[in-house]
Amino acid sequence: AQSVTQLGSHVSVSEGALVLLRCNYSSSVPPYLFWYVQYPNQGLQLLLKYTSAATLVKGINGFEAEFKKSETSFHLTKPSAHMSDAAEYFCAVSEGTGFQKLVFGTGTRLLVSP
Amino acid sequence: EAQVTQNPRYLITVTGKKLTVTCSQNMNHEYMSWYRQDPGLGLRQIYYSMNVEVTDKGDVPEGYKVSRKEKRNFPLILESPSPNQTSLYFCASSFLAGGPHGELFFGEGSRLTVL
Numbered sequence: 388a389q390s391v392t393q394l395g396s397h398v399s400v401s402e403g404a405l406v407l408l409r410c411n412y413s414s415s416v417p418p419y420l421f422w423y424v425q426y427p428n429q430g431l432q433l434l435l436k437y438t439s440a441a442t443l444v445k446g447i448n449g450f451e452a453e454f455k456k457s458e459t460s461f462h463l464t465k466p467s468a469h470m471s472d473a474a475e476y477f478c479a480v481s482e483g484t485g486f487q488k489l490v491f492g493t494g495t496r497l498l499v500s501p
Numbered sequence: 502e503a504q505v506t507q508n509p510r511y512l513i514t515v516t517g518k519k520l521t522v523t524c525s526q527n528m529n530h531e532y533m534s535w536y537r538q539d540p541g542l543g544l545r546q547i548y549y550s551m552n553v554e555v556t557d558k559g560d561v562p563e564g565y566k567v568s569r570k571e572k573r574n575f576p577l578i579l580e581s582p583s584p585n586q587t588s589l590y591f592c593a594s595s596f597l598a599g600g601p602h603g604e605l606f607f608g609e610g611s612r613l614t615v616l
Binding site for chain 2: 396423428430431432433436477489491493494
């Protein structure tokens with residue numbers, strides 16, 4: 388069964404610093420990978436997704452993620468953090484063989500200080 | 502505006518008192534799902550529905566019921582709530598044709614406390 392592991396339940400950065408949120412996946416077949424963001428008191432919204440096309444995926448708000456099969460990773464990055472990026476970020480995986488199975492990680496809360 | 506609407510957003514209830522959390526989407530999505538979010542556990546799927554009258558269990562279905570009588574609505578029913586069902590609940594929907602690669606649209610969440 389597929390799964391994702393997000394390293395670090397909290398990540399703190401200064402405004403303008405690089406953001407790096409880590410996600411490693413486990414899947415028996417080529418996976419489909421997603422990053423969702425949850426702003427305070429809101430539902431989740433899709434940030435970006437990897438579906439076996441380009442390995443470097445660009446999303447909204449300047450975020451991007453790179454699929455690395457050799458490392459089974461799909462880390463999320465942003466060159467320069469903004470205060471409005473403070474949120475919780477979830478990595479998710481689907482094996483593509485059953486629509487209903489989107490498995491989420493435990494989430495990483497990003498804190499941005501001035 | 503395309504949206505998934507959940508009600509109530511906040512609810513405090515007592516053990517054993519039946520309650521229903523409603524979910525409605527206006528995007529004509531075939532697929533709908535319920536998740537619960539707990540600290541340190543992320544989102545776990547409770548039930549999902551592929552279309553009207555088609556529902557199935559997710560990873561944590563115990564203590565919950567659902568129904569899908571209309572395409573737009575997917576209520577979550579707690580027949581006899583217990584304190585371990587205190588959680589933040591999310592409803593989500595998507596086009597079935599999008600498959601697992603498609604985007605899930607989430608409601609704003611319903612925070613339930615069972616005393």
